[in-house]
Amino acid sequence: MEPHRRSWAEPYKIKVVEPITMTTPEHRRQAIRAAGFNSFLLRSDDVYIDLLTDSGTSAMSDYQWAGLMVGDEAYAGSKSFYHLVEAVQEVYGYPELIPTHQGRGAEHILSQLLISPGDYVPGNMYFTTTRFHQEFAGGVFVDVIIDEAHMPSVEHPFKGNIDLVKLQKLIDDVGADKIPYISVETNVNMAGGQPMSMANLKATYELCHAHGIPVMLDATRALENAYFIQQREGGYENKSVKEIVLEICSHSDGATVSSKKDNLVNIGGFLAVRDPELARRARAMLVQFEGLHTYGGMSGRDMEALARGIHEMVDTDDHVRARVGQVEYLGNALLKAGIPLVRPIGGHGIFLDAAAILPHLAQDQFPAQALTAALYVDSGVRGMERGIVSAGRDPKTGDHRYPKLELVRMAIPRRVYTQAHMDVTAESVVEVYEHRESVGGLKFTYEPEELRFFQARFEEI
Ligand code: PLI
Numbered sequence: 001m002e003p004h005r006r007s008w009a010e011p012y013k014i015k016v017v018e019p020i021t022m023t024t025p026e027h028r029r030q031a032i033r034a035a036g037f038n039s040f041l042l043r044s045d046d047v048y049i050d051l052l053t054d055s056g057t058s059a060m061s062d063y064q065w066a067g068l069m070v071g072d073e074a075y076a077g078s079k080s081f082y083h084l085v086e087a088v089q090e091v092y093g094y095p096e097l098i099p100t101h102q103g104r105g106a107e108h109i110l111s112q113l114l115i116s117p118g119d120y121v122p123g124n125m126y127f128t129t130t131r132f133h134q135e136f137a138g139g140v141f142v143d144v145i146i147d148e149a150h151m152p153s154v155e156h157p158f159k160g161n162i163d164l165v166k167l168q169k170l171i172d173d174v175g176a177d178k179i180p181y182i183s184v185e186t187n188v189n190m191a192g193g194q195p196m197s198m199a200n201l202k203a204t205y206e207l208c209h210a211h212g213i214p215v216m217l218d219a220t221r222a223l224e225n226a227y228f229i230q231q232r233e234g235g236y237e238n239k240s241v242k243e244i245v246l247e248i249c250s251h252s253d254g255a256t257v258s259s260k261k262d263n264l265v266n267i268g269g270f271l272a273v274r275d276p277e278l279a280r281r282a283r284a285m286l287v288q289f290e291g292l293h294t295y296g297g298m299s300g301r302d303m304e305a306l307a308r309g310i311h312e313m314v315d316t317d318d319h320v321r322a323r324v325g326q327v328e329y330l331g332n333a334l335l336k337a338g339i340p341l342v343r344p345i346g347g348h349g350i351f352l353d354a355a356a357i358l359p360h361l362a363q364d365q366f367p368a369q370a371l372t373a374a375l376y377v378d379s380g381v382r383g384m385e386r387g388i389v390s391a392g393r394d395p396k397t398g399d400h401r402y403p404k405l406e407l408v409r410m411a412i413p414r415r416v417y418t419q420a421h422m423d424v425t426a427e428s429v430v431e432v433y434e435h436r437e438s439v440g441g442l443k444f445t446y447e448p449e450e451l452r453f454f455q456a457r458f459e460e461i
Contacts, residue, residue: 008325011318012415015062021045028377036457037373037442039382048380049421050413054348056102056260056267057413061312064264064305071301081294083307084270091242091310092219092249092257094272096279100290101297103220103258104129106271109285110216110256111137113278114180122170123183124162125149125190128390130183130218130256132451135395139180142170149191150404152342152353157232159194159344160187160225162204176211186248187221187228190386190405193327193346195228198236198247205251219255222248223262223313224347227320242314254278261348264309264414268298327412329419333426339433342407349411352429354387357436363388363402365441365461371408371432374439379428383410390453 023031023046035041039052050057072079085097100106107130115121117138123130124145131141144166148156162184171179184204188194205215226244230236236244249255254273259265273279283293290297298306313319324347331345340356354368361367368387375381387406394401410425432439442458 008322010322010415011316012061020048022048023380025377028380032373032376036445036459037369038453038456038458039372039376039384040454041457042376042382046380047376047382049417049425050382051349051410051425052382052384054261054411054413055258056265057416058260058264058266058309059413059415060264060266060305060309061415063312064308067304067308068301071299071304073300075295076292077294078300078303080300080303080307084303084310087307087310088270088272091245091314092222092255092272093246094249094254094274096273096276098271098273098279098282098286098293099296099298099303100269100271100286102260102267102269103218103256104133104269105290105297106256106258106269107133107218108136108289109282110254110271111139112285113281114214114216115139116180118178119180120170120174120178121181121183122162122167122179124160124185124196125188126391127185127189127218128392128451128453130185134183141183144170144182145188145191149188149194152192152340152351152356152405152407155343157195157228157344158197158200159191160185160196161200162196164200164203164207167204167207171211171213176213179211179213181214181216181253182208183216183218184252185218185220186225187347189221189348190390191346192342192351192405192407193221193224193348194342194344195225195232195347197233198229198244198251199233201248201251214253215251217249217252217255218257219249219252220258220261221347222255222257223320224324227317227324228347230317240314241317241320245314259306259309262313263306264313265302265306268302268306270296323412323414326417326419326422330410330412330422330426333422334429337426337430337433339429342405349409351386351405352383352408352410353406354408355406357433358439360437361439361441363406364400365443366458367441368406368408369458370439370442373442374432375408375428378432379424381410381425381428383408385409385453389456392450392452 115137259268340353342351
């Protein structure tokens with residue numbers, strides 16, 4: 001067999017298992033109705049294969065679990081905090097670490113410190129909590145991702161790239177002094193887990209720095225982005241993902257990270273920056289909103305497991321190869337069956353093109369929300385709406401924002417499910433696809449004002 005034909009089989013074996021419940025279609029029909037057709041409101045007991053999110057759902061290694069026992073719970077100056085500082089410095093390269101309870105804690109602090117009312121914050125597609133905090137601080141988010149990112153079926157190796165013409169136009173239109181920073185997401189979640197190239201990141205950094213605009217990464221999924229750079233960008237094929245992650249961060253002034261993803265822990269996050277003065281101001285806010293500067297929102301054991309997770313994700317390339325390999329396995333099974341989904345297959349999940357699957361539903365009948373519910377009823381597989389409900393309303397006009405992408409995300413937790421779970425998931429998607437005309441639209445019965453997708457309720461039209 002040629003080497004490239006070898007599979008990516010998991011670089012670990014299973015030591016502990018957690019039983020999951022099998023349910024009947026009738027039970028699931030009642031459960032989704034009780035949950036207001038919102039997969040966020042289902043009880044996990046009623047879920048068979050949980051692909052709601054890859055956030056905080058990873059399986060930790062035995063070494064991480066052992067770290068919980070030796071976590072130092074000192075209120076101030078915890079040993080585990082210093083282990084975390086060392087891990088972030090070694091892997092991400094930022095000297096200053098501000099620990100937070102999770103990613104949005106870091107987003108809150110960064111946005112409040114840098115954004116003034118009336119400022120513009122460009123970014124490569126929005127993420128829900130990130131944009132919320134930018135707007136909450138009085139900023140206006142401006143999408144400067146390349147157009148291809150909004151086209152599910154277009155194959156482009158780096159759909160997360162920034163369109164430098166759009167960025168330059170924004171700078172010309174509003175002036176660099178109205179742009180406190182650019183928010184650059186690695187492996188863009190809402191675009192379908194799509195990477196940006198190193199060349200594009202470097203060019204973005206150079207353009208921004210020529211205008212005095214700092215580059216702040218959302219490095220939440222930098223590892224998966226690094227893997228795609230290694231696989232797709234000339235000159236990186238012989239570099240380790242560890243080297244590539246460090247190089248990604250070298251083209252930035254700081255980063256927010258939700259450690260619940262790449263970093264292989266169930267809770268945690270951080271803000272990391274180069275500028276000691278910005279770090280000082282961030283710590284002053286940290287003690288008001290999160291916790292003391294040597295724990296932020298985390299316990300000592302959380303920080304110990306996180307420090308170990310950061311090392312573990314890059315110790316060898318085998319982990320990320322298997323992680324992305326499993327996502328590709330599911331994606332390829334669906335592509336083979338002709339299911340419309342975002343291509344290329346992303347890093348953390350499969351994104352079904354609900355607009356293409358349910359063309360009989362208008363976007364304000366919430367096709368992705370309805371498809372998510374139908375999938376759950378079919379098999380107990382739980383996905384998540386990533387379309388008009390997630391996009392929310394425009395704060396100025398009050399109208400729905402109509403995103404070009406109307407997707408159902410099936411995110412794959414790290415090191416949790418087997419290939420057989422992927423097979424069952426693919427079979428369920430195919431089943432629902434074959435009966436897609438029977439999926440009807442939904443309407444709101446309760447719509448929260450902010451981040452509505454989390455707690456909204458619906459009924460069938
Ligand atoms: O959920 P948090 O607060 O730890 O992190 C927020 C967050 C920031 N950036 C990005 C790219 C995310 O994906 C993200 C959280 N994502 C979730 C919860 C998800 O299900 O994708």
